[in-house]
Amino acid sequence: MRPWGVTEAPVTLKTDTSTQSATAGLPQVSLARNPGIELDLDWALGVQANTSAIERRAASLPGRRSVKKAFQAAWLCKAVSLIDLTTLSGDDTEGRVRRLCAKARQPVRPEILEAIGMQGLTTGAVCVYHDMIETAVRALEGTGIPVAAVSTGFPAGLSPLHLRILEIEESVKAGASEIDIVISRRHVLTQNWQALYDEMAAFRAACGPAHVKAILATGELGSLRNVARASLICMMAGADFIKTSTGKESVNATLPVSLVMMRAIRDYHARTGHMVGYKPAGGISKSKDAVTYLALLKDELGPRWVQPDLFRFGASSLLGDIERQLEHHVTGAYSAQYRHPMG
Numbered sequence: 501m502r503p504w505g506v507t508e509a510p511v512t513l514k515t516d517t518s519t520q521s522a523t524a525g526l527p528q529v530s531l532a533r534n535p536g537i538e539l540d541l542d543w544a545l546g547v548q549a550n551t552s553a554i555e556r557r558a559a560s561l562p563g564r565r566s567v568k569k570a571f572q573a574a575w576l577c578k579a580v581s582l583i584d585l586t587t588l589s590g591d592d593t594e595g596r597v598r599r600l601c602a603k604a605r606q607p608v609r610p611e612i613l614e615a616i617g618m619q620g621l622t623t624g625a626v627c628v629y630h631d632m633i634e635t636a637v638r639a640l641e642g643t644g645i646p647v648a649a650v651s652t653g654f655p656a657g658l659s660p661l662h663l664r665i666l667e668i669e670e671s672v673k674a675g676a677s678e679i680d681i682v683i684s685r686r687h688v689l690t691q692n693w694q695a696l697y698d699e700m701a702a703f704r705a706a707c708g709p710a711h712v713k714a715i716l717a718t719g720e721l722g723s724l725r726n727v728a729r730a731s732l733i734c735m736m737a738g739a740d741f742i743k744t745s746t747g748k749e750s751v752n753a754t755l756p757v758s759l760v761m762m763r764a765i766r767d768y769h770a771r772t773g774h775m776v777g778y779k780p781a782g783g784i785s786k787s788k789d790a791v792t793y794l795a796l797l798k799d800e801l802g803p804r805w806v807q808p809d810l811f812r813f814g815a816s817s818l819l820g821d822i823e824r825q826l827e828h829h830v831t832g833a834y835s836a837q838y839r840h841p842m843g
């Protein structure tokens with residue numbers, strides 16, 4: 501099998517994206533959920549990751565970005581529509597969550613959107629801890645913006661399994677339609693793939709109709725090969741999305757990890773026909789980084805993935821920077837960051 505990362509395909513963003521709508525020009529297809537498949541250890545263990553080739557390719561990505569002016573504004577609006585606008589702090593309050601939800605409903609000031617001809621822009625979701633779900637659901641009523649809840653003893657995932665499953669069930673009952681679970685890193689580090697598969701399958705079952713994002717905490721998995729294997733195992737066990745990080749590890753989303761996870765999604769789709777989403781999370785706070793991630797996504801998985809049902813940014817502060825860039829696009833001047841509070 502060819503190790504992932506060996507080919508160096510060019511990364512380009514086509515400059516045909518309309519500013520009229522964040523979903524313009526891309527196919528709108530309703531997506532069947534990934535049902536999962538039987539554990540296929542031969543497949544997972546056969547995966548290799550050529551770390552130096554992957555890192556070389558990832559290092560070349562930011563330099564290849566070439567979108568400017570209206571095209572850049574269009575891609576930034578697209579990025580907004582793909583954000584899981586997140587607050588995951590010990591000092592979260594209902595007031596902060598309500599303000600965050602107001603921002604999710606109206607992520608960019610109306611006069612800026614009007615100037616670029618954009619309507620109806622919202623973020624992809626709002627992401628909170630369990631205790632904040634009901635507040636968020638109330639604040640987003642009537643908007644169609646989903647509430648995602650982190651779960652299963654987030655961020656470490658080391659509470660008893662039955663409590664982690666109960667937590668999922670409680671969060672779904674409280675109104676979360678997306679559940680971000682954390683995997684047990686020890687199952688990856690000890691190569692206990694059956695345990696990882698069983699845990700993921702149990703989490704998926706507990707989610708019922710809610711979509712499940714599997715957080716791999718890639719910064720704690722030791723190698724890119726482990727990232728590739730864990731990605732495949734979680735998809736085999738029925739993950740709707742695979743997500744890099746909690747935002748609490750010392751290393752969170754990176755481009756090399758994203759390349760490996762996107763290749764795993766591509767491989768899984770090619771072999772099973774099931775489409776699984778991707779969510780890089782943690783430390784993505786700059787507009788230019790968001791555009792680089794979208795370029796990589798489009799290059800590796802194609803335009804169908806550049807939609808909220810198949811891609812999200814997990815980010816608490818990215819939106820503020822995007823709003824500043826959009827304001828600069830419209831007025832020619834940068835505003836101070838304090839003019840773009842999140843919550």
Ligand SMILES: O=C[C@H](O)COP(=O)(O)O
Binds near residue numbers: 748
């Ligand atoms: O899942 C989302 C992350 O926790 C957000 O991380 P961030 O605060 O570094 O943007």
